[in-house]
Amino acid sequence: MAIKYVPYFKDTISGQAILDNFTRTKRILKYADNNKVNERIERGLPLYETEVTEIVGEESDNLVIRGECLSACAYLKENNIKVDLVYIDPPFASGADYAKTVYVRRNPKVAKAIKETEQTLDIEELKSFEEKMYGDIWNKEAYLNWMYENLMAIKSIMSENASIYVHLDWHIGHYVKILMDEIFGEDNFINEIIWHYSWGIRTEKQWNKKHDTIYMYSLSDNFCFNASSVLEERKKSEATENRLKYKGALIKDGNKGRGNQEKALPTDVWYIATINGMATEKTDYSTQKPEELLERIIKASSNEGMIIADFFGGSGVTAKVANDLKRKFIHCDIGINSIETTRDRLLSAGASFKIIDIKDGVNLYRNPVQTMEKLDKLIPGLVNEDSVDEFWEGVINDSTLGKIPVYVPNLMDSSTKILDVVLINKIVNQEITKLDDSIKKVIIYYIDIIDRKEIDDFIKDNLRIDIEIELRDLKEILNETVVNDVIEYHIESNKLFVDTFISDRLIRKIDEYNEKMNSQALSTGKKPNLIEISNEGLELIELISLDCTSKDGIWHSDQEIKIDKLGYVIVNGAKKDYLWDGTISFNEKPLRIKVRNISGDESISIIND
């Protein structure tokens, strides 16, 4: 449950053309001739308790926040933290689920395997499987409503002269532009930037889509813009031709190495290549944007020491570039893989920061998509059935009551998290009335209820059909989704030797993968490409960290090794050219050990004497 609701800066700009086919946060109660408008935004931004889980490097103001954009903004607003520049690259409503390739490492315990890995390994040869990272399938209205709340929340924590860049593409960009006019004001619209790239397949059937769109707004005319730090190369012939005509727009470049080559003031069409598979900045986070893109934005729209925030941070590109350019950063993301990828990336870059976990009661299993998938299996008896409306997640077949439709909130869309009068009204007065007469009972899962009595009274006063409504707390099921991995080890002088690593969640995942491969092999007649895991299971480890500072509370990684997908180690963020040998050395006595498996699940245990 939220501790309280922090007010949004909730004024939109009057007089703008607005989209009228979605409800924004105004959700209308249409029942019993009552057209009362219930504004969720009036309630404010949900502020939850937070926990600092790790401090990396020196004490600093830089933050990596695990949680939703809305609750991260509530945290910042409550702590009077204002940001000077925002870049967001939110889900685009692309209709796709984004996956991460999980690479099984080499088992250092098996001598033969070590020998094999000494030869240059091709990534193609590595054993891997896919895991969903985040889902991006929305209907337009739900997406716009969600985006409206996020943008209103972000506006609430922007400093007086701050700018915001919102990165989208053809799927939803034009709608969001209108929404942004409403929120930030058309007069504060600075420009639409075209990020042009050549990546992706091409077809002869139509113009190939090769650009994304970035909308830039500022809160005042006094926004920061450093044109001279983002000058563009001008093609020589064009420069010569236009020199006389447009003299004012050309600047002499003092760069000695290139002579007096002319540079031009920056424009709004940027050709920047997408990240090449071999690029050192590549992190394997799908949808990762190139550092060069962020470098341009941050250099132009901020100065050293300013705070740069990205609330849909993904691979951590904004935080990384901000840190390189001596700005402060705030990275927020809802998925654990983003937080881990960013943490490791920032650690390697020598950044100092705090990791904060927002305790919103939703114990996510890695990320919202994977949690939703898992829930379908965890709710006893739940089966997805086409016969009920899409509002219901599925049905439970009960021997006495027959089909029981089950409603589960969508973890991707925070507006469905709270069971309030608006939602129960929708259920009682709309959704239940559409059900078949044979239905005797429905089950409603919720995450938060603001006022249980209000909901019970509402049901009593409004339910006109003979049907039972059972309310169940989804958090109880979510708590069951996490089962820790087990590491066994022994210590000899200043070295910890990992003996075995058992991860039931990964083994189950790999079993599922192998089953799929076997059935594909049956239909194709080809030998299945199976993943085999040794008894020791060390090939399922991605990172080991030792805390030599404290036995509980905030994590201090005093010594850590990360194993890359080829089996090479990264020690305390620095890449090495040798393979992992199944050990980790330390100088001070370790008190706790943290292990991260290749899917990103982390387990902590105390090291006993």
Ligand SMILES: C[S@@+](CC[C@H](N)C(=O)[O-])C[C@H]1O[C@@H](n2cnc3c(N)ncnc32)[C@H](O)[C@@H]1O
């Ligand atoms: C397109 S990706 C961002 C990629 C990033 N710009 C990069 O270059 O790596 C969108 C991210 O938004 C995150 N996300 C989705 N819904 C969110 C929410 N409500 N709050 C915070 N993050 C969210 C997803 O986990 C995903 O990492």
